[in-house]
Amino acid sequence: METKDLYKILGVSRGASQEEIRRAYRRLARRYHPDANPDDPEAEERFKEIQHAYEVLSNPESRRRYDQGPATFFGGERSAGNGGGFGGFSNLSDIFDTFGDVFGRGGRGRRSASRGDDVTVSVNLGFREALSGVTTRVSAPVEEECSTCGGTGAAPGTFPRTCPECGGRGTSSQDQGFFAFSSTCRRCGGSGTVIDRPCPTCRGSGRVRRARQVTVRIPSGAKDGMKIRIPGRGGAGRNGGPRGDLYVVTRVASHPVFERRGDDFVVELPVSFTEAALGAQVEVPRPEGGTLRLKIPAGTQDGKQFRVRGAGAPRPRGEGRGDMIVKIRVVVPERLNRREREILEAFADVHDEDVREELFRRVGEVR
Numbered sequence: 001m002e003t004k005d006l007y008k009i010l011g012v013s014r015g016a017s018q019e020e021i022r023r024a025y026r027r028l029a030r031r032y033h034p035d036a037n038p039d040d041p042e043a044e045e046r047f048k049e050i051q052h053a054y055e056v057l058s059n060p061e062s063r064r065r066y067d068q069g070p071a072t073f074f075g076g077e078r079s080a081g082n083g084g085g086f087g088g089f090s091n092l093s094d095i096f097d098t099f100g101d102v103f104g105r106g107g108r109g110r111r112s113a114s115r116g117d118d119v120t121v122s123v124n125l126g127f128r129e130a131l132s133g134v135t136t137r138v139s140a141p142v143e144e145e146c147s148t149c150g151g152t153g154a155a156p157g158t159f160p161r162t163c164p165e166c167g168g169r170g171t172s173s174q175d176q177g178f179f180a181f182s183s184t185c186r187r188c189g190g191s192g193t194v195i196d197r198p199c200p201t202c203r204g205s206g207r208v209r210r211a212r213q214v215t216v217r218i219p220s221g222a223k224d225g226m227k228i229r230i231p232g233r234g235g236a237g238r239n240g241g242p243r244g245d246l247y248v249v250t251r252v253a254s255h256p257v258f259e260r261r262g263d264d265f266v267v268e269l270p271v272s273f274t275e276a277a278l279g280a281q282v283e284v285p286r287p288e289g290g291t292l293r294l295k296i297p298a299g300t301q302d303g304k305q306f307r308v309r310g311a312g313a314p315r316p317r318g319e320g321r322g323d324m325i326v327k328i329r330v331v332v333p334e335r336l337n338r339r340e341r342e343i344l345e346a347f348a349d350v351h352d353e354d355v356r357e358e359l360f361r362r363v364g365e366v367r
């Protein structure tokens with residue numbers, strides 16, 4: 001049974017105000033929360049103590065009873081062995097529920113510490129901005145604890161009180177002991193407390209939604225649809241739980257010429273029919289500025305693709321860069337002057353390649 005001083009557990013004096021108790025609880029619960037101390041049984045034990053101490057001391061009624069005598073309150077040494085050892089404490093199941101909440105985190109009721117919501121926002125980036133990386137600010141609509149009521153949901157100067165319907169259990173039980181079949185209390189909706197005068201700011205929920213400005217570093221080479229996680233910048237936790245995370249999803253603008261395919265760029269490169277036939281050194285523009293030189297071999301066909309290693313986008317996670325994929329588009333002159341026509345006719349006379357021979361051969365092969 002509980003023998004430790006609940007005030008000592010929270011590190012506050014016996015005369016501490018409700019606000020001081022709440023603050024001490026929040027600070028300690030954050031530090032010892034199991035999510036913040038994975039696989040640390042000592043922290044978990046400590047967290048349960050803190051949670052328990054807060055349950056008792058945050059409620060003026062149970063605090064008064066505790067102040068009158070912890071021994072009778074908890075059935076300590078003085079009442080040990082006494083058949084009605086828990087006498088004078090009608091809310092024992094309340095304490096059990098408190099522990100039940102700790103064990104079954106995320107179960108029911110507002111009183112258990114739970115992690116805040118994850119929030120996702122998108123950020124629009126220019127094509128080149130995404131390549132170079134940028135530090136930008138996003139406005140994230142996150143849930144915060146209401147500052148008017150300190151998250152209690154009760155109007156300033158008032159406090160939530162134990163639900164009279166269920167005695168704070170949050171469930172209406174069928175009178176078969178602590179682990180009896182039970183359903184959620186209709187009066188308090190399972191929270192175990194009722195609010196007589198709701199806080200005017202949050203209307204009793206204890207939570208408000210706020211646009212929070214968060215600075216986010218977009219790495220160079222960010223891709224469209226990339227998810228950047230910013231830990232602890234999501235919604236505020238409940239009852240001392242840790243904050244959720246913020247996810248920033250990148251929306252990268254398209255480019256009129258370059259297509260992003262992962263870390264690669266794809267570009268269609270016009271090449272004159274003589275360059276394609278004779279071979280050439282050609283310049284290819286780069287999206288970040290400047291050019292690269294590409295050697296087109298003689299006899300390059302339309303649609304042929306060349307891969308230029310390391311001329312793509314920087315890899316946002318890892319080393320180096322992607323590639324530039326250059327798709328050749330052979331351009332045929334639309335108009336010829338007389339001299340050009342004569343030259344090409346002379347060429348056609350000597351060049352007797354039948355470019356459709358293969359096509360007809362394959363058609364003829366089909367049975």
Ligand SMILES: [Zn+2]
Pocket residue numbers: 146147148149150151152153154199200201202203204205206207
């Ligand atoms: Zn409020």
Ligand SMILES: [Zn+2]
Pocket residue numbers: 163164165166167168169170171185186187188189190191192193
């Ligand atoms: Zn209730």
